[in-house]
Amino acid sequence: MPILELKNVSKSFGQLKVTDDVSFSVPEGQALGIIGPNGAGKSTLFNLITGNILSDAGSIAFQDRDVTRVPAMQRCFAGVGRSFQIPQxxxxxxxxxxxxxxxxxxxxxxQKEVQQACAQILEQTELLPVANKPAAGLSLLQRKRLEMARALATDPKLLLLDEIAGGLTDAECVALIDTIKSVHARGVTIIWIEHVLHALTSVVERLLVLDFGKVIGIGAPDEIMNRQDVREIYLGIEV
Amino acid sequence: MRTDTHTPPFVVSTHTRASQIAAVLAVALVAVLIFLPFFAGRGLIQDMFFILTMLVLAQFWNLLAGYGGMVSIGQQAFVGMGAYAMFGGVILAGMDPIPAILLGGLAAVIVAIPTAFFAFRLQGPYFAIGTWVIAEVMRLSMAQVKALGGGTGTSLPRSATREMWATDWIATVFDVRNSAARDILTYWLALALAAATIAAIYALLRSKPGLALSAVRDNPEAAKSVGVDAGRMKWFVFLTSAFGTGLAGALIYVQKARISPDAAFSVTDWTAYVLFIVIIGGIGTIEGPIIGVIVFFLLQSLLADYGSWYLFTLGIIGIVVMLVAPRGLWGLITDKTGIQLFPVRRRLSGGALDT
Structure with a gap:
């Protein structure tokens, strides 16, 4: 059963169509990766799924419930958690x-009901040593970790990660992958936008490619990455 | 998720040793201030009334701007509407001025609803200017109400001020004239309002909605994505601030006993001075407005005879503090000493933090 299903979703900003008739579904418990060149509309797609922006056309269903016009706060209650590309x-x-x-x-x-769980998420995401520091003073890595930790704190059924590995060293990336895998192993469905392909493909079971707001392919990572059009569009490889 | 059964559980605390001492001292201070009229002259009582009412206005502006992120320069709208509602209750409905103060708070909330409807469509400086414009509209509107004195204003009827609740009893106990008894009564009400305001804001900031309020101020979009109803928080803070400001406005004009649109809707008296108090003391803290109102009162006492130089000096001091100590005088003090009298931080300890 799909936990998330988008049907013919479109969104324009003025004359610019950033999401163009997008349809796909994600089965419960799956990890889906989203790739595409800069400006392909990946983060806008996340904003549409979380309700931070509303679509112009099409429908979005979460756990068989139509949430197309449901605000972000209500989608969070339903079980949609997210991180932001630029940490917020x-x-x-x-x-x-x-x-x-x-x-x-x-x-x-x-507070009493959640404080132990929050402390454990801080442990899991290696943020415990800075637990009592204001967030304004964190490093980039810590801010990225905080993005994920905060999303996990909402106890999501669907976790949306937006370029969470960008700018990290290899060692930091490995630690992050371990954390994401352990979250996924608990049954949390994950949709992950990422440019660090080795990190992404080590976690996800399917890849979706977006270009100019359109879905140009969805399938197993090996199959997608070997497609000629994907290599040309995304990797810039002339085949 | 990894949990070690041998490590102690995590503990969350908000109190500090300084805050516990401060709580005891605050109770003692309020007790002393309750009994102040027994040994203080009328001049000091009037000065304390001014300090306490300005403190209330500053705490509510701080709640709105410092915690809610809504920098309004139209709070005079609620002072004026609160004061005029109290006058209306007394003159038009024959109420006693003391219960009519509640009408002031109610009227401020009623006008705050359409004000918010328009102002919430504006952001940042546009919001600030929008609230000022709405306050001016209210001033001009009240100047048209002839029953309450029109543009020149009016006074509370002598019968209402003479027979005000509890003034006979106060006049007898303190052996003072009726006007002095009114000062004592309004001082006590101002003390109660200030203590209740600080206690209520402190309780709010330590609560679940208080944490949400800070999140909305820092990042409304991120707050929405973690389940915070950012819109409802803004409405709650705006209406609460209007209610408290309206009560303070009504109380101030019970003591003054005379009102005019220019005075009751004065942007200088009820917003510019309040901004100065909060910015000098430290925005976004409960302690800041307390320090700020003391500094403001001292400056006003020292510079009252220098006319426009007084305002000029206040402006210069405000700019210097913003440049040198952006978090105000209380920010400087906490940076040096780490003391927090009204701590709202939830500190995590125990668990793996102690191992």
Whole structure:
């Protein structure tokens, strides 16, 4: 059964069509990777799925429920968690408070009910040593980790990761992959936009390629990466 | 997820040793201030009334701008509407001025609803200017209400001020004239309002909605994506701030007993001075407005005889503080000492942090 299903979703900003008749579905428990050149509309697609922006046409269903016009807050309650491509921490709150606000509101529970879970997510994402520091003072790696930790704090059924490995060293990337794999192993469905292909393909079971807002291919990673049009569009390889 | 059964559980705390001492001192201070009229002269009571009411206005502007991220320069709208509603209750409905203060808070909330409807469509400086324009519209509108004195204003009826609740009892106990008894009564009400305002804002900031408010201020889009109802938080803070500001406005004009649109909707008296207090003291902290109002009162006492130089000096001091100490005087103090009298941070300890 698909946890997420998009049918003919389109979105334009003025004359520019950034999402063009996109349709795909993601089975529950699967990890789907999304690739495409810069400006292909990947982050806009995430914003449409999370409700941060609303589509002009088409429909989005989450767990068989039509959420096309449902605001971001309600989609979070339903189980959609996300990270942002450019980290968006709550700068004046501490790292721990960033997770608390997400857990208390995303799960609609009290501080007492969520505080142990938040502390454990900080441990899992290696943010515990900076738990009491304001988020404004974090390094890039820590900010990326915080993005994922905050999304996990909402206890999502579907986790959307937007270029979470960008700018990380190889060692940092390996640690991040381990964390994502352990989250996925718990049954969380993952959709991951990433340019670091080796990281992406080590986790995902399917790849979707986006170009000029259109889906040009979806399938097993090996099959997709060997397609001539994908190599030309995405990797810039003349075949 | 990895959990070690041998490590102690994580603990979350907000209190600090300084805050516990501060809580005891605050209770003692309020007790002393309750009994102040027994040993203080009328001049000091009037000065304390001014300090406490400005503190209330500053705390509510700080809630709106410092915690809610909505920098309004139209708070005089709620002072004026609160004051005029109280006058309306007394003059038109024959109410006693003291219960009519509640009408002030109610009226401020009622006008805040359409104000928010328009102002929330604006962002940043446009929001600030929009709130100022709406306040001016309210000033001009009240100047048309002849029953409340029109453009020149009016006074509370002598019968209403003479027979105000509890003033006879205060006049007898303190052996003072009726006007002095009114000052004592309004001082006590100002003290109660200031203490309740600080306690309520502190409780809010330590609560679940308080944490959400900080998240919305820092990043509304990210807040929405973690389940925070950013729109509802903005409405809640705007209406709460309007209610408190309206109550303070009504109380101020019970003590003044005379009102005019220019005075009640004065951007200088009810917004510019309030901004100065919060910015000097430290925006986004409860302690900041307390420090700021003391500094403001001292400057006003020192410079009151220098006319426009007074405002000029306030402006220069405000700019210098913004450049040298962007987080205000309380920010400087906490940077040097680490002291927090009203801590709202949730500190994590225990678990693997202690191993």
């Amino acid at each position: 921490p709550f700068d004046n709150l501490t790292v721990f408070e960033n997770l608390l606000v997400a857990a208390m509101h995303g799960r609609n529970q009290s």
